Amino acid sequence: MSSFKIIPGDPDSHVILHVPHSSREIPSRVRTGILLDDAQLKLELDEMTDSHTDQLAYESAKIAGKQPWIFINELSRLVIDPERFPDDREAMNSVGMGAVYHKNSHGLKLRTSEFDQELLDKYFHPYALAIEALVNERLLALNRCLIIDVHSYRPIAHANSMNKDDLRPAICIGTDPFHTSRSLYESARSAFAFIGDIVENQPYSGTYVPLKHYEKDARVEAIMMEIRADTFLDDVLTPTCGLAQIVAGLQQLVRSAST
């Protein structure tokens, strides 16, 4: 099983929709290292998975005019989290949720650390290299690249989160001082304004950029859309009519960035 999938976009599109957290898939060998029974694992995946964000990307890409590229993680973030730093820079290490999670959303032990290196070698590093290569390819073709990082988050902060005192708006826009221009931020605000309240960098901040380009290559722009899950999913994580609105917002952002 490949751990990620790239869906090609228009050769003239510099936009990549990155979907890192939508999958619930865990390879059987990795499953055996997770210290939860099946019922507990289902609850953990309900809490931690950005459910249906892959659908948001697919549907918005189809109607965005110039079709963006899609890079999607086909494995659960409980295997590896591709958006964490794989080293001491990662603040989430302090709560056991770095590149390889050792704790679950309740702060309880999720796995031992004996397979960390294997997980990083088998899944984290190949993923990082593949998205870096896709960014390089877009740069080579068009001399610019925009990564739109597509996430959702739960209405109520989980027990092991580090942002319990932050606001939890309908839409959180994650920005980076080096990679997110103000005009890109404003485009995202106006594309999603009709959904509800929008806050920058709360409860999640920053946005994903491959480490090779991070704070080095200004041709790589990036922005993170964190969509509060109750704007498009019901209590059992089934899409509501709100999903079409989020898709409309996302395709609007892709369109405005593509001009």
Ligand SMILES: [Zn+2]
């Ligand atoms: Zn996420």
